[in-house]
Amino acid sequence: MSETSHRISVADGESVAAVHHAAADDDGSDGDGRGWIVFCHGFLSDKTGSYEHRCQRAVREGYDAVRFDFRGCGESDGQFVDQTIGDKLADLRAVIEYFDPPALVLFGSSFGGKVAFHAAVDESRVEAVATRAPVTYNRTFDEYRSVVAETGELVFDTGVCIDERFFEAFDAYPFADVAASLSVPVAIFHGRDDDSVPIADSLEAASALETDVLLEAFAGEGHLFSASAEARLLERLFHWLEE
Template identity: 30%
Template sequence: MAAIPGEGSVSITVGSGADARRIAVRLRPGSGPPLVWLGGFRSDMGATKAMTLDAWASREGRALVRFDYMGHGESGGRFADATISTWLADARAVIATYAAERPVLVGSSMGGWIACLVARELAREGASAPSGLVLIAPALDFTGSLMWERFTPEIRETIERDGAWMRPSPYDPNPVPITRALIADGRTHGLLDAPLDPGCPVHILQGMDDPDVPYTHALRVVERLPKAGTVLTLIADGDHRLSRPQDLARLLTAVAEISS
């Protein structure tokens, strides 16, 4: 394992041959279990919650690793060519290189799914579990339950026929390609049909006014987790982003408590 070498930007190559891509990483050295930011679908490591966590880590002297998945932010590769397996491999590579010693995984939306998948893979390998998970509107299994199952027959037909559907986004002026490969690959990573034990404490922050990941989805996640060590905070007027000052304060409190 390579320790965090110093504050700054680095990159690693994940995959080989035609699948090789450059993954951009930003490092903040410090003490304690390293924090790893796992961003959401189409988000990046410069987003509000990630930068708020970075500022907190700087003040507290905590080690922090941020990165962009393939096709996101500063990393290489085309978004439309990636799947959950791709982004999971990116996360595993970054964690193995810079935060292998029982990190605290902080995952937002899709990043919550990735965090849980990382924890499950570590358990299967007999490796040390993370120190804790802080999950913001965790979108476990979202390609199925929050996408495919919600799509109209016409949208499904377009994806099956054309290989992709360009989905309008309230967060991006450009439509988002939802590919047949993304949907199919997502089915291989389902977590909500069986018990899920990440081997560490979990704190979920969930807005009840979230139009993208309903709070009932967070309840399904909680049902799969062990009762001991699992905390769910519901924010009645919270949206999907949870980026208001009061939401960010809750995030930092949860991270401080779970990583102390």
């Protein structure tokens, strides 16, 4: 299984860190597989942990897989507070242009799901979007918005923070734009007991989308999936992609 690290230039002389997991031919050598999957991590996350496992599973299924850190996260340049959704979209586009696949699937978790949805509207090479507990409607961040409005910034337990710049950009990306424009198949996997991003948002989003949508609710699962739920998610994901 071939795994290579890359530095990809973005804006202002900065770069993002990406890892490419290459699909293998039957003889074990690197070769063109069944397609490409690019994984977008969540708001306070990075490309490690579950994303490494997901990429390894993608390779076993015959896909080239890419995981990367948005700026301000993991091994990428920049400060978290300076990054807006527009910057995250620019990072994702830079990753896609760098590897230049003929077609791809986007997979996004939580806030990475929102990024994936909006990127897919403008990227003609995206053939499908899969998400886990995606942020769709901007009301999900209303509690954060209130803190920023009152104090000027919100500092998370990890030590990173956001300020009013985040919401100035955030408000320019309503889910209504996705619902009106997205035409590729969508898969949404969501825990029924998610207290960070309500499953009701995914139900509403699935109803609003005017394309084929698979929505699967995972009983007893919260915003972070258990190992067994993650395994089931991957089984469902690659079965859906096969279909």
